Amino acid sequence: MQAQRSPLKHERLLQLKNAGLNTVDFLWYPPLAMNQKEIQEFFEKHRRISFRQYADDPRVGALPEIFDVRDLDELLNFVKANRRANSFMIVNQGVDLDEDIPRGCFRWFDLYAFGIEFFIGPGNPRKIEKKTMHELVQIYGDTEYGFNLRKCVNWDGNYSNLFKELVGKTRSFLTDVRPIIIEFEWHASSLGWKPDNWLFWEWRIENLPAEYSPA
Numbered sequence: 001m002q003a004q005r006s007p008l009k010h011e012r013l014l015q016l017k018n019a020g021l022n023t024v025d026f027l028w029y030p031p032l033a034m035n036q037k038e039i040q041e042f043f044e045k046h047r048r049i050s051f052r053q054y055a056d057d058p059r060v061g062a063l064p065e066i067f068d069v070r071d072l073d074e075l076l077n078f079v080k081a082n083r084r085a086n087s088f089m090i091v092n093q094g095v096d097l098d099e100d101i102p103r104g105c106f107r108w109f110d111l112y113a114f115g116i117e118f119f120i121g122p123g124n125p126r127k128i129e130k131k132t133m134h135e136l137v138q139i140y141g142d143t144e145y146g147f148n149l150r151k152c153v154n155w156d157g158n159y160s161n162l163f164k165e166l167v168g169k170t171r172s173f174l175t176d177v178r179p180i181i182i183e184f185e186w187h188a189s190s191l192g193w194k195p196d197n198w199l200f201w202e203w204r205i206e207n208l209p210a211e212y213s214p215a
Contacts, residue, residue, distance in 0.1 A: 008054070008056060008088060009052070009054050009088070009090065009202060010026075010028035010088060010090055012202045012203050012204070013026060013028075013090070013201075013202060015174070015203070016173070016182075016200045016202070016203060017193060019172075019173050019174070021169065021170070021173065021182075021198075021200045022192040022193065022194040022195065022196035022198055022199055022200060023192055023193060023199065023200055023201070024092040024093040024095065024191070024192055024193070024199065024201075025042075025045075025046065025092065025093040025192065025193045026090055026091065026092035026093065027039065027042055027090070027091045027092075028088065028089065028090045028091075029088070029089045030088055031085060031086050031087060031088060032085060033089075034079070034083075034089060036076065039072075039075075039076070039091055040072060042091060043072045043075075046093045046094065047070065048068055048069065048070050048093070048094030049068075049069055049072075049075060049091055049092065049093060049094050050065070050066065050067040050068055050069065050091070050092050050093075050094050051065060051066050051069070051075055051078060051079055051089070051090070051091055052065045052089070052090045052092070053065065053082075053083055053084060053087040053088065053089050053090070054087060054088055054090075055084065055086055055087050055088070056086075056088065063082075063084055063087055064078075064082035066078045066082075067094065067097060068094035068095065068096070068097060069094065070094075075091075093191070093192070095185075095187070095191060095199065096187075097122055097123060097124060098122045099122065099187065099188075100120055100121050100122065101120065101121075101185060101186055101187055101188065102118050102119075102120055102159060102162070102184075102185065102186045103118060103119060103120075103121070103123060103124060103125045103127065103128075103184070103185045103186075104116065104117050104118025104119060104125050104128050104136075104137075104183075104184065105117050105118070105125060105128060105181045105182070105183055105184070106166060106170055106181070106182045106183075106184055107179060107180070107181050107182075107206065108170065108171075108173075108178055108179060108180050108182075109178065109179045110178050110179065111143075111175060111178065112142045112143045112144060113140075113141075113142045114140070114141060114142065114143075114167060115138065115139065115140050116137075116138070116139040116140075116163055116166070117136055117137070117138050117139075118136070118137055118184075119131050119135055119136055119137065120137075124183075124185075124201070125183035125184060125185060125201055126183070133153075133154075134154065136153070136154065137152075137153065137154045137155050138151075138152060138153040138154065138155070139152050139155050139163060140152060141167075143167065143171065146164075147160070147163075159186075162186060165198075166184065166186075166198065169198060170182055173203070174203070177205065179205075179206045180203055180204065180205055180206060181203065181204050181205075181206050182200060182202075182203045183200065183201040183202050183203070184198060184199065184200050184201070185198075185199045185201070186198055186199075187199060
């Protein structure tokens with residue numbers, strides 16, 4: 001069976017936002033397009049912004065990006081020097097990457113079973129890919145019985161109320177698409193378009209092996 005492909009990054013951000021899930025405030029532009037006046041106004045609003053780019057081709061790897069910039073000229077010069085002609089572009093509200101906060105991935109295996117994999121520390125949710133097993137916390141459960149403590153790894157019950165809240169916030173998101181991963185962070189102060197303490201960065205389809213079972 002051919003693996004399903006997730007939509008482009010800006011489309012996924014819009015889907016999260018339109019579903020009521022809090023994301024960073026952002027602008028996006030297709031290849032070869034950019035509105036410098038709009039970006040300047042966006043910077044004046046937030047005073048710290050990031051630049052990301054990506055291609056409409058899953059074979060293309062990571063492209064140059066810059067995060068949490070406090071100087072507009074620095075960001076524009078970086079874009080001019082590093083943007084690829086065929087890349088889509090996101091300019092988003094900058095966030096503090098040095099905070100020691102929960103960051104990671106929430107998985108809906110189906111409409112009921114879920115998994116949460118996270119770490120406490122600086123970075124972004126994708127940093128879980130570079131963490132060792134003893135640095136990661138894994139939580140499993142379902143909407144009927146709650147957390148399955150026997151399956152959880154490196155979890156002492158901390159943040160249980162927060163993660164119950166996370167289950168409730170994401171449960172109704174794209175219920176016709178499973179399994180999916182939703183990248184999240186929890187901040188002590190509110191931010192984003194809502195604003196809110198929870199921040200969601202993207203979602204993507206997870207192509208699990210046919211024999212996989214969350215049970």
